[in-house]
Amino acid sequence: MTDADSTATTNSGAADSRGGVRLEGITKRYGDQTAVDNLSLTIEPGEFISFLGPSGCGKTTTLRMIAGFETPNAGDILISGASVLNAPPYRRDVNTVFQAYALFPHLSVAExxxxxxxxxxxxxxxxxxxxxxxxxxxxxxxFGDRRPTQLSGGQQQRIALARALVNRPAVLLLDEPLxxxxxxxxxxxxxxxxxLQARLGITFVFVTHDQGEALSMSDRIAIMRAGRIEQLADSDTVYAHPASAYVAAFxxxxxxxxxxxxxxxxxxxSAHALVRGATASLADASQGExxxxPEFIKIEKDGIAGSTDDANTARGKLLGVSHLGDTMQFLVSLxxxxxxxxxxxxPDAPSLRIGDSVLCTWEARHVLLFPADDSAAEGGYVAPPTA
Structure with missing residues (x-):
């Protein structure tokens, strides 16, 4: 059972008050391709939840099914405790804000x-x-008397939000609005x-591919992969305790x-290092990752006298140095x-030059161990087919 399934089971009655949303085994197919695959999820009234994932993972399709713009091939959708499966978008107690603001240029802001x-x-x-x-x-x-063309992008976004909120929906759906x-x-x-969401207490369902947006705003994040939820948790848990190599990479x-x-x-x-974790969590003699x-790794010029208590070491050559403001980033070839x-x-970054031989060290407690996963190799991810 996934985190999403567990939440839907244990909180089956929690979404019955205004603003709660329950997705019960919803599936959406386009021909032979499955965009959303038997997805179950409970969204609490007043919660800010984000669907996060790469293009084609099913996040926007899920949002559009909640909104009523798409109809699932299987499953049920309940808003405020009532099924809306057969209700058109204008009969659902939701409003949607899109990336394209879709303001009427011939009308004033107030209009x-x-x-x-x-x-x-x-x-x-x-x-x-x-x-x-x-x-x-x-x-x-x-700004009520102005036309949209007289507004900046941020001002237009605020007007799109006001237009959605003026109807006092139970749920506000936001499809990559920023x-x-x-x-x-x-x-x-x-x-x-x-x-705004905290002040109004309205349920916000936010779709994004930007991890920074999801981490900074959400009560919970649903990381999606190939139409399913890979992990459902708060920002701290998703970042510090990812459920899979896919989540860790994304x-x-x-x-x-x-x-x-x-x-x-x-x-x-690996071919370049022996990387130790703090606990035994994998099957011995299998393939793992x-x-x-980057923030847990220390770096210094190789050959400096001293000792380290860190469990992990790697030696390489410095390829690049980037100033990121409050941090310095070093790229090392192993x-x-x-x-x-x-x-x-x-303030604590060492003074190093490109071409220097460097020693990198880190503690075992900062290491995450996963079974080998082709979608999370070399610090990246492979997106599922676009749906």
């Missing part, structure tokens, strides 16, 4: 926000009150979205060593196609 209310034949007095409140939520009240923004604005909007950066499992399942012997994050990425806080 864009009010559009959905007019479609529902809301009274004029209610429309004025609710539009004002929605624009206040996103700090755009003074993808078109530059990095600084995207980071600002991440904080604003999280603060969330953050890892240095992977592949080879034979030795030392009674507590180490992996050891992973260590030979052939095996390289090592090391990151040290800038």
């Amino acid at each position: 864009n926000v009010a559009y959905g209310l007019h479609q529902r034949r809301t009274s004029k007095s209610d429309v004025r009150e609710r539009v004002t409140a929605a624009l206040d939520m996103v700090q755009m009240r003074t 993808g078109a923004l530059d990095r600084q604005l995207r980071e600002e909007m991440q904080m604003e979205l999280k603060l 969330v953050g950066q890892q240095n992977f060593f592949r080879g034979s499992v030795t030392e009674s399942g507590a180490a992996v012997t 050891a992973a260590v994050r 030979g052939d196609d095996q390289s090592l990425v090391v990151r040290r806080p800038t």
Whole structure:
């Protein structure tokens, strides 16, 4: 049973209040290709949950099924305790914010926000009150008379949010809504979205391929792979205790060593290093992978007198140095196609030159051991076929 299955089973009644969502064994196929494969998940009312994964993993298809834009071939979808399987999108208590804001250029900001209310034949007095409140939520009240073309990308995103929130949905679905923004604005909007969600208490279901977005905003993250949930957990757990080499490779950066499992399942012997973990967790004599994050590795010029208590060492040649602001990144060649990425806080980083022979060390407690997985080799991942 997966983490998602377990959550759906133990919390089967938790999503019955307004804003709760239950996915019960939903499957979506396009011809011979399965985009979402028997996925079960409970989303709690008021939760901020993110679907994270590469293109083609099924995250957007899952969101579109919740929204009603796609119909599952099997399974059921419940929102606030009621099945919406046969309900069209406009009959579901959800609203969707897309990457493309889809604002009407011929309407003012206020008219864009009010559009959905007019479609529902809301009274004029209610429309004025609710539009004002929605624009206040996103700090755009003074822009009500402007046209979308007079706004920046971040301002347009705020208007798209206000238009979705003005209908007071139980669930807000966000399909990579920050993808078109530059990095600084995207980071600002991440904080604003999280603060807005906490203030409103609305269930947010967020789809992204950006791990930073998911880690910074989510109560829980569903890492998807080939239409299934590989791991479902909070940000700390996903980052520090990934359930598989696939998750470890996708969330953050890892240095992977592949080879034979030795030392009674507590180490992996690769062509370039013997990498020891803190516990025996693999079958001896099988193929395994050891992973260590760049921030857990220390680096110094080789040959410096001294001793280390670290269980793991690797020697190589320095290929590159990058200044990342608060950290320095070092790229080390261990030979052939095996390289090592090391990151040290800038004030503590050693002074090294490209071409130097270097010694890298790290502690066994920072090593993750996994069975060999072709989708997580050499610190990367292989995306499943695009669905």
